Amino acid sequence: MKTIHRPGWQPLVLRQHREAHGLTLEAAGDQLRQVASRHGLTAPAANFQTLWAHEQGSVYPGPHYRRAYCLLYQANEPTLGFRLPLPGEITQVENSISDLPQPTDPATDNAAAQVIEQTLHKVAGAPSNAEQNALLNRVVDAWRRRHGHGSPKPILTLVGGYAGSGKTEFSRFLSDITGWAFLDKDSLTRAMVERLLISLGGDPHDRHTELYLSEVRPLEYRCLMETAFDNLKVGTSAILSAPFIAELADPDWVCRLTNRCAARGIDVAVVWVRCDPESMREYIEFRGAPRDAWKLDNWQTYVSGLNTETSPSTAHITVDNRLGAAISLADQTRETLKRILT
Structure with a gap:
């Protein structure tokens, strides 16, 4: 696939996130494949050579790789250094699971509804x-x-x-x-x-x-x-x-x-x-x-x-x-x- 230049791409940031999660390249690849499978994405090969190329900046990750990275690290593309943020875009992903109440009935449904409502307002x-x-x-x-x-x-x-x-x-x-x-x-x-x-x-x-x-x-x-x-x-x-x-x-x-x-x-x-x-x-x-x-x-x-x-x-x-x-x-x-x- 033809590599498309993205202003603001900082490959080093991706490596920093992997290391902050305590993952080797091999472990990160295994988790990327699991994330892709859970979310119905075209599962990337995610071998350590590919991840290394992403982190070194020699290969810009394709769209399914970027989506899998964002899901794995619970971050969005600007936060992971893939691109510059859009005007007004929130660069820190909100509504992470740690910010939400634990699943207890009936609060579970209210928490889920709040996440949905906030997401639709943002997009x-x-x-x-x-x-x-x-x-x-x-x-x-x-x-x-x-x-x-x-x-x-x-x-x-x-x-x-x-x-x-x-x-x-x-x-x-x-x-x-x-x-x-x-x-x-x-x-x-x-x-x-x-x-x-x-x-x-x-x-x-x-x-x-x-x-x-x-x-x-x-x-x-x-x-x-x-x-x-x-x-x-x-x-x-x-x-x-x-x-x-x-x-x-x-x-x-x-x-x-x-x-x-x-x-x-x-x-x-x-x-x-x-x-x-x-x-x-x-x-x-x-x-x-x-x-x-x-x-x-x-x-x-x-x-x-x-x-x-x-x-x-x-x-x-x-x-x-x-x-x-x-x-x-x-x-x-x-x-x-x-x-x-x-």
Whole structure:
């Protein structure tokens, strides 16, 4: 994978954290593999040569390595010297397990709900708005409902963003907390899309030509939305992970969706995951999906058509995942919740 320069990278800091935890390179690698496995990350090889290269600065750790390091050392990327902090980013991870009450009923549930609420406030930024507060309340309510009582009214949450922005990981995080159905567009439709493109004489990995955009993409999103409504009709809230680029750029589309849901007693929340082009490219290269080949081969052309500075006007909430900050915080919150509840 191509190494991408990160301003503020200080490899020495990673070694200092390992030594402060009393770990050899071999022991740190073993624990990294365990952390990755527990959190569903692509388990890194994490041999001592790789960790040594990270600490010496000859190899910049890839995204799954950085996530595993952050979980292992209970810190975030700026604290571990991987990058400079974003403006206003908290560099010391709060809500560590030592700061929370021991699991005793009923305080356990309250402690977990507090962690969730603080995390969502941080990733969504300030100032808050009515839509942001409404979704936050629903997420915390869903947590409480899983362990007690909450509102039975379903909610449809759209999580949009460009390729590699972190929208799928953030959607999984929300689903982990709430128990709402997690529907990813690619997982639901990729096999169908590839076969349909072949039958139309196209490239199965095409995601940019007029053939895909006009003949295939509308069917993709129709499948996604109808699957969501199958869940919503039986009272199961749903989180949809897809770019939603054209859809969220169209206020009429969002209005029609909102009205359709309101007629059925369903709430709607629209989340946009913001990310920087360098981080998106790093993740796209890391996942190595054939459907991304055109983007990588024509990166400057592709990026020139993106608006990474602002969110669609139809988005209720913007999650700031520049440099992976929001996903790192989500990882930490998952770990804290597991420690509270087990």
